[in-house]
Amino acid sequence: MSLQNSITHDFELSGIAPLESASPSQISYIDQDKxxxxxxxxKAGAVLIRASLQESVPPHIQPLIVENPHLAFxxxxxxxxxPCFSLTSHPPRASNIHIGANVVIGENVSIGEHCIIYPNVVIGENVSIGEHCIIYPNVVIYRDSVIGNRVRLHAGSIIGCDGFGYAHTNDGRHIKIEHNGRVVIEDDVEIGANNTIDRAVFGETLIKKGAKIDNLVQIGHNCVVGEHSILVSQVGLAGSTTTGRNVVMGGQAGTGGHIHIGDFVQVAGRGAxxxxxxxxxxxGGHPLMELDEWMKFFVSLRRMLKKSAKPKE
Known part of the structure; x- marks a missing residue:
């Protein structure tokens, strides 16, 4: 994809970042008027933007005009x-820890004291793990992830895998968006078996302190799970979902992307x-209703179904 305007000045590009956190050596993009x-x-040095929005770019940011900013990004x-993993294992920079058989540890990994790393765990580059953590068998922790103190990661969970993000060409091909952010898990979090927590596009996917996450939960890129929240089995959070503290989501509940759930909210099982x-x-429910209304609706629906099922005289 070619740029349609002349570069007004040269600068060394160090990375890509969202508008709110980009530095003068980074580039961002805008795909929507909002x-x-x-x-x-x-403070971005440049921005990928459509020609129709070029006049909105302030003088200190260099506009780079493209037909499809999302695809260019x-x-x-x-x-x-x-690279997410090393092909060789490196000894951790810590003492007084227990490491099982066939554990692979990448470069520049730090592991706090009194941690237990069970067999077949794989830890990528630049990972930090706090003290008194338990990492159960077959957990995979991708590069740059940060794990706090007293965290438990149960068997088979994947921390920091790629988010599900693609840009689409005019002929229908799907172009992968590389997720260059990370996952941060704060203190006293417990994550059940076979969870997947995607790393951010940029910035971080954040699991705040005290959160408890059941088995088989999917957390998308750039999500924030609030302090002491509880996500029951098979909950799915789409990308950039954020929750306040002490949110409880029942089994198989899910969210759309870019949604915020306030403090102390409860969502019943299968709530959409x-x-x-x-x-x-x-x-509760789908479509979602306040819980009292949904329960009354459900009772009324059951009565209607019973009534319609009675044989006619």
């Missing part, structure tokens, strides 16, 4: 992709969250 206001305060992200939810509320 992000235009963020340009004024951005996907192609650019591949230039900054890092498609909008922001205010704090201290309870919800």
């Amino acid at each position: 992000y235009i206001p963020a340009l004024a305060d951005s 996907a192609l650019l992200s591949q230039l900054f992709a890092k 969250v498609g909008k922001n939810l205010p704090p201290h509320t309870k919800w």
Whole structure:
């Protein structure tokens, strides 16, 4: 994809970043009009943008005009992709830890004291693990992940894998967006078996302190799980979902992307969250309703079904 404008000045490009955190040596992109206001305060050196929005770019940011900024961003992200794992194992920089058989540890990994790493765990480059953690068999921790103190990662969980993100060409091909961010798991978190927690596109996917996550949960890129929240088995959070503290989501509940769930919200099992939810509320059903309304609806529906099933005299 070619740029349609002349470069006004040269600078060394160090990476890609969102508008709000980009530095003068980084590039960002805008694909929707709603992000235009963020340009004024951005320190990005350049921005990928459509020609129709070029006049919105302030003088301190270099506009790079492309037909499809999202696709251009996907192609650019591949230039900054890092290897996730080393092909050789390196001894950890820690003492007083227990490491099982067939554990693979990448370069520049730190593991705190009193940790137990069970067999067949794989730890990527530049990972940091705090003290008193238990990493159960067959866990995989991708590069740059940060694990706090007293964290338990149960068997088969994957921390920091690629998020599910693609840009699409006019002829229908799917171009992979490399996810160059990381996963951060704070203190006293427990993550069940066979979870997948995707790393961020840039920035971080964050699991805050005290969160408890059941088995078979999927957490998408750039999500934030609030302090002391509980996600029950088979919950799915789409990319950039954020929750407040002490949120409880029942089994098989899920969210759309870019949704915020307020503090102390409860979502019943199989609830489908498609909008922001205010704090201290309870919800259920699909389409989602406040819990009391959903329960009344369900009772009424059962009565209607029973009535319709009675044989006619």
